[in-house]
Amino acid sequence: MYKYDEYDHAMVAARVAEFSDQVRRRLAGEITEDQFKPLRLMNGLYLQLHAYMLRVAVPYGTLDSRQMRMLAHIARKYDRDYGHFTTRQNIQYNWIKLEDAPAILEDLASVEMHAIQTSGNCIRNISSDQWAGAAADEITDPRPWAELLRQWSSFHPEFSYLPRKFKIAVIAADEDRAAMRLHDIGIQIVEKDGVHGAAFYVGGGMGRTPMIAPLIKDFVPLEDMLSYAEACLRVYNRYGRRDNIYKARIKILIHELGADEYRRQVEEEFAHVKSLGIDPPKAEFDRIAKQFAPPALDASAPDAIDRSDPDFAVWVDQNVAAHKVPGHAIVNISLKPIGGIPGDASSAQIDLMADLAERYSHDELRVTHAQNIVLPHVRKADLYAIWQALDAAGLATPNLDLISDIIACPGLDYCSLANARSIPVAQKIAARFSDLGRQKELGELKLKISGCINACGHHHAGHIGILGVDRKGTENYQLLLGGSGAEDVSLGTITGPGFDEDGIVDAIERVTDRYLAERSEGERFVDTFRRVGMAPFKEAIYG
């Protein structure tokens, strides 16, 4: 894991001092809310429905136990004893006081964390594969590149007042666990003739106008990665639309220019930018990469798992994934108990997960874009002990990637942008499908709910997606089918007229019933949908 050096510490400390001063000026009335708003947003502080909300960055979703415990401490001391893990691998606190914000940022800085650029029209937290460094299918660990990008993008003087927010993801496996092509820039580390390079996908995103990022460059030499990113951003900063907030994301620029013309402009800019010497030398990459060296895992550790406890066996089958080192496994902790709030964890649960990471996972945890937590480096022989501890804390729901493993934004229960509540819908769907046998019969089924068109709940990328809208002052829910945020990326299609809260649950049940009737051997829900199309589902829903 990356450890701050004196420079990193000094930069974060300077930011804390800067924001403390800005808060002081605001509380003293020296600046207005209009002037303060962009400043607090660049430090992750929103004014939400019930209070201020603080979004804390978890760079590329990686944490150690000390950092995780600090997240619990903040929940306990400054909030209401819980936090909400987000689809961008961050954590949000819902009940923050403005006057406490400087102290919270100081506490975070003490464990090498911050809330820098978690909002605002700047380059946001870099996201990545939650199984990085552990997955059997990766060609390298993508996180050193993500860290290099994090530093390059932090306090970037040219790109802090972009037309709109800017999200970057980096992966290094063909299986896409980070929704890479639904980011403003998605980078995949690839291999060509034995050499690694970066494939740049630019102009993806969800929101009101969802788009899948086209491939802009198939192989950027890694020593050019920052220059190439700088060129991509400069073209966007200069020519992205600023006349209409809904058309200001880079996806609209690339859609309007065409991928070929955007590529041409980027290449021209890159030829110039490359001459400026902004790419760090290999020594800097090596310095960072050394800190992500794989933990010393014993490849001769026993591979067998004692499955005599049936509840444990069910959890192993659903929530434990293969690790690249024999005798080891990746544990996925579901934050989606039936009837719970997707992504929420109490401070006691956060502390427990930190303890487990320290004891069993080489002190590492990950936050996933599906709002779950990962213990990436676990000995198979320790799985039973881990499961017992998780089970006692309500954290052993065996539903990873099943229909009740729902992504949901905070929705109208918390968010001032939302048009409808998301969480109650997630809870009702999970309750309807609570029978585990039924969930397993349905197989992999990614259900994603957003409470407004901004799509924080990734509804466009759900095998089943739900979008909450405001219809004449009442909550209404539209249904989408056939999306995916994985390597088979696709955008969902709306079924037709929307439903009320109970109606949407019924509609989903009709959809899943039809899938069971239509599916061929081995087909997931989304495979069947792609084969048979919308018509049979529409018929099942609307008659």
Next chain:
Amino acid sequence: MKLLTGNDLKTGFVTWWTGSDWSIHIEDAVDVGEHGEAILAVEEAARRVNAPYIISGEMTPDGPRPAHIKDRIRALGPTVRPDLTLKPADPAAGDWVI
């Protein structure tokens, strides 16, 4: 009726204009008629409220009721965490929102 609402600058708590001050309880809110803008300008400048705005509502036997669900959720708290609302002891409090 017209109600004034905003958030407390320091704590962020949702507040309602009572005619002379700000309260976290919507039951204390009063109809400001046509005077909303003038009150907001004074109160915001004095930093007694942050990001204030005027909403429509109606007077009911239970007190003022905002016209829009968003403001009813603001008045009560998150419907999915009754323990964190202003009426933690009333399991049916969430019905008021819908």
Next chain:
Amino acid sequence: MVEHLQTGGEEPCVTLDAFLEQSNATAVRLEPDEDARALIPFLDRLALIEVAFPKFRDGRGYSSARILREAGYTGELRAQGDVLVDQIAYMKRCGFDSFAPEKPINPADVEAALTRWPAHYQGAADGAVPIWKLRHG
């Protein structure tokens, strides 16, 4: 640093269009949607380029400034308009060396903003040595 705070308006800046037509002016004003690269052939004759920030949220001027400095411009580069104290440090990094804010800024706040950062992660147009270079000598 306070001497860089301008009250604005003392040099007559011509518009980019006017400059490109008559071209013996030594001061030009660049709007956010105008291409800074149009000035590159004339940089050695220019003493002042004023980059307009009609709204602080419009960040195009940051790119304009860097492009001009990257092309070798050494004259005065002024940020004019909705220039707020919390942006001045970024503007300086992009190559601005004078500031003409529409609304007055407290000089002490400017001083604090410009001296706040101990170092910088990335190279830009102010000649600052990026942190990665400091790390490796």
